[in-house]
Amino acid sequence: MAELRWHPLIQDWVMIASNRQGRPQMPKDYCPFCPSFGNVPDYEVLEYDNDFPALSQNPPEPDEGIANDFFKVKPSYGKCEVILYSPGHTVTMPELSYDHMKKLVDLWCERFNVMRSDEKIKYVFPFENRGEVVGVTMPHPHGQMYGYSFIPKKLALETASAKEYLEKPATACSVIR
């Protein structure tokens, strides 16, 4: 089950994705992101559709059973992509060469433009989680890109604040008492 649920206290949508609980713990001697195992082609950098997406362009019907006047649900429309930085199983981003890093940035831009071409996607979030402590099940270095069908409230506020600051005439440092 994957759906968006309305959080009535913060008045924002929250992703619920129980299908992600079924993610496999990889055997120690297998890595689906190393080209040598045949799951991915030879690559330098690669976009890979998330096998356990929290958001998808063909989302399942939300669970109407839990919805009422107070608890609203809607389909978890969007996109979840995995971005593979390097075929090397233990390489970290600071170890990438300048040319390799440029290929990675170009791939981020390309995927951003592909996601934004879907008019139902309103916000694209590239990020990286590292380490078991945050629930990463794949040791092979990778980042992700999520395309949301809504702009999270906090992001909308930050964007509005940045715009307000930009449009404000420059003043000397002000102290609010």
Ligand SMILES: [Zn+2]
């Ligand atoms: Zn690997």
